Amino acid sequence: MAALESFSATYHRDPRPGDLIEIFRPAYQHWALYLGDGYIINVTPVDEGSPASSSAKSVLSRKARVRMQLLKDAVGNDTYCINNKYDNTYNPLPVKEIIRRARHLIDQEVPYDLLGNNCEHFVTWLRYGEAVSGQSKTAICAIGLVTLAAGAFSLLGLLHSRSRKREY
Template sequence: MAAIESFSATHPGDPEPGDLIEIFRPAYQHWALYLGDGYVINVTPVGKAGARVRMQLLKDVVGSDTYHINNKYDGTYAPLPVEEIIRRAEYLIDQEVSYDLLSNNCEHFVTLLRYGEGVSSQANRAIGAIGFVTAAAGAFSLLGLLRSRSRERQY
């Protein structure tokens, strides 16, 4: 990895190898793992259920968006040694991996590299919202069925 000059895309601090980088896209957050020398590893969707693991310059992945270093799970999971994180990450470069928004997304990918555990609060929030909507729809359906039966009994 060749060294590159620093860039200023609203970057708060200098990432260290193994850091999780949260990138704020207009409708979601994208996640990458910092490798060093300005490079990150991340997954980019390539088909219905697949993604390609790519090593790219952080500035290219961020583009015109903003980002910050966010090792938010360090209090819950112990980070693996940096050398192991980087070794595991480099092994996966250019490989195709499965991808699923709710169970195997970009945040799952980078947290699996850093902690050995794939975690995504973004996916957990989405699953919670889906569960709430499903429960609410079920409750409204049940209320409709009960009302319908109540009317049938009156006649």
């Protein structure tokens, strides 16, 4: 764990191989999986830029590259925590299997979709064998609520304009 010794971030314990790492970016959370010895695996833009733009650039390209990086480099100036939040819902695969699956994908190009195949989907698939993302569920709900509200306001506006026409 020498790579972590000089690195400080917000966490309650040292990450263990197979742990999910949630990185708090200014406008979103980026997800990685801890491999051990200070390294993580995550998806980054095909044309890799700064760590802070990881998921943002992938949204535009719809492709990402699986990379192994030092945790401290992936986090940059942001903070992170260990967040195995689905452990009560899904059984984690054996650590050796998680690491084998992860290492097999390093440097491969993979499809990326913010709502259906994002960085959280990627790491939960590695850990649990199930690709799940609370972020995408939240985004889909928000989009649905906005769409519903827009529809309701349109309907109210239409009804209001029809009632005004009858008065004349």
